[in-house]
Amino acid sequence: MSSATDTAHHGHDHHHAPPYGITRWLFTTNHKDLGVLYMSFGLLMFFIGGAMAMIIRAELFQPGLNLVDPYFFNQMTTMHALVMIFGAVMPALTGLANWLVPVQIGAPDMALPRVNNWAFWLLPAGFVLLLATLFMPGGAPASGWTMYPPLVLMLGDSFPFLIFAVHILGISSIMGSINIAVTILNMRAPGMTLMKMPLFVWTWLITAFLMIAVMPVLAGAVTMLLTDQYFGTSFFNAAGGGDPVMFQHIFWFFGHPEVYILILPAFGIVSAILPTFARKPLFGYSSMVYATASIAFLSFIVWAHHMFTVGLPLAGQLFFMYATMLVAVPTGVKIFNWMATMWRGSMTFETPMLFSIAFVLLFTVGGLSGVMLALAPVDLQYHDTYFVVAHFHYVLVTGTIFAIMAAVYYWLPKWTGHMYDEKLGKIHFWVSVISVNVLFFPQHFLGLAGMPRRIPDYALQFAEFNMISSIGGFVFGFAQLLFVWIIIKCVRGGEKVTDQVWEGAQGLEWTLPSPAPYHTFETPPVVK
């Protein structure tokens, strides 16, 4: 291609300030604007999904059918999962990638800025479709977010909206991921070799690969549901030679890499924060990279551990059990490296560090209960109980969500130029970390004692732990309003910060002014 570039062609000069008004946000191709949009959208959905969780915990506060219709309860468990996964966590992580990847690799912007804009604005479109189902005859999807047939085929008017919402969100994820992968592979500053990239960039490269690989598989699975419902196909109908279990195979071939999509960027965040506040370089950088890649590879061959109770052949149960247990090896490498990073470091405990340390401890709790669930004979007992709910909420809430909060506190001064209110941040942390354990830890006991998930009522012996869990849930939920207040306060003003912000911070983004200007690295930095 010709390298001739004339900026006069469109009659624009070099504006370095962002344009004003609503069109700035609608038409923006700026990675920082889109990062803000993605994260704001994630935060909004976090509260919508959180409100659904509050309804679930309110219903479960006491035994008996108290508050909501059981069918509405099913809608809440389903929508809570869909909103939190596709609306809160994935957009928040994509937003962080948008903001941070270009400034961490010394690129001027994302590689495909217009695709970036499109990928973001598809999210509101998808969620308009999905959330509109709440007001339809028959209500929102109530089949569980896993959409297993034949149950999902019995939904009311919401069914096709669910399918197409998943399609739109899938297109958004694929486009966003292609953009991130291309940015990382093609836009690095001179000297920024792959093995010099910050781990957040590495984990996102691997996450992007996973998303491009598995989101189309989900699209295929839900397309088969759609044609089974409306066009007479028999993919999941045994009478026609299909198999409902086949849906579970295809779904979890997507679904297991999906859960690593949700956690790998969180690994990258924690790997950035711990060295800063331990004032030591990350221990075992290259082993972190290889561990991440190993986890990604293993994620493709463990899917049927979600299906131990459907009647898999023995050989299948053994294979998926051992493959799943293997995941603990690279994950153990990571946890070891994080602890070794902190070992004999000059540690200080600012809010991002507190969230990161809590991540290491509590993610490990979720990881260990995952190893328990990996054991096929044991899983026959635990399957579809609150033990599973406790497991994945430790991984997703005290894991990913805590890492996202750590990231927000860590980079907020870079984004706004102001230090957040450290005192409020610490209060937010301590209230969150205590209440989240009150919320989820008793659910382990409930599950081991046999309380099934996704059921609005329960036997009397589960009453105490459910009440404790609900109280923890309400406190955790309302504590997050403080998080929003801290962010608003920090955006509006506060103590000015230096370029480096944190004494021990390393990396290209800390060489930029705080707040980072609208366009950065228009000429590439040289990385030595």
Add this chain to the structure above:
Amino acid sequence: MSLAQGTYYVPHESRWPVFGIPGIALLMAGFSVYLNGGGWGFPIMILGAVITLIMTVMWFRDVVHESVAGKYNEQVDMSFRQGMAWFIFSEVMFFGAFFGALFYARVLSIPWLGGDDAATSQFLWDSVLLSWPTAGPGMLDVDFTAMGAWALPTINTLILLTSGATLTWAHHAMKENHRKQVIIGLALTVLLGATFSSIQAYEYVYAWEELSLRMDTGIYGSLFYMLTGFHGVHVIIGALTLFVILIRVIKGHFTADDHFGFEAAAWYWHFVDVVWLGLFVFVYVI
């Protein structure tokens, strides 16, 4: 705004991506209403499709203008290449889901339901024997004939393979600046693609009416129509893309060493070609 300093090129912002968003939402919502039995969903769906189409055309139009104006440097070229490669990879995985369903049905679920696994079959449809192709144990009264590999699918295989060859010929001609050969090669490829689609349409009518093979005749019919159908849609998209490229060649948009638009369309076409080979072997022959 356009920024071009040093080695970087950052394209100016665009209104087309956002313009298309309501289109996609209306398309999907209208289709959903229509599937739920609301006739008013249909016009909404059409409106959404039109908006989406306008977005696609206008967005590509901008990109073509910028490319012709020489605004894209080598790094942008590489971004486009990698983006297209990742996109094709995602398409491969989409087809993978349907091929996976095909293998699952043939290797696992049909033998289980058809007597290989007594624990399954005796409780569902006892002493039913199934062999591929089948409408399934609950539809034994459904009478259909499978679509054989001869003659239409074999002819279509040859057509698609030939189109791959004519396209490669056009690409070599492009690199050697033989404009006329490029145009002939591309035109032939588009024509072969259109022929493929026409024959496939005829094949569908034949299968539907003469062979009684429909989407609701069990797992074989489901897989047959979904696999070949999605492939057929990709052939049409690929041929349309190549047609646009043909017009761009005639307009002189490409040079011997700068023609990524051509190459992207060619990659896509070869991908569609390879998927067909998989289909031909696993759906028709075996």
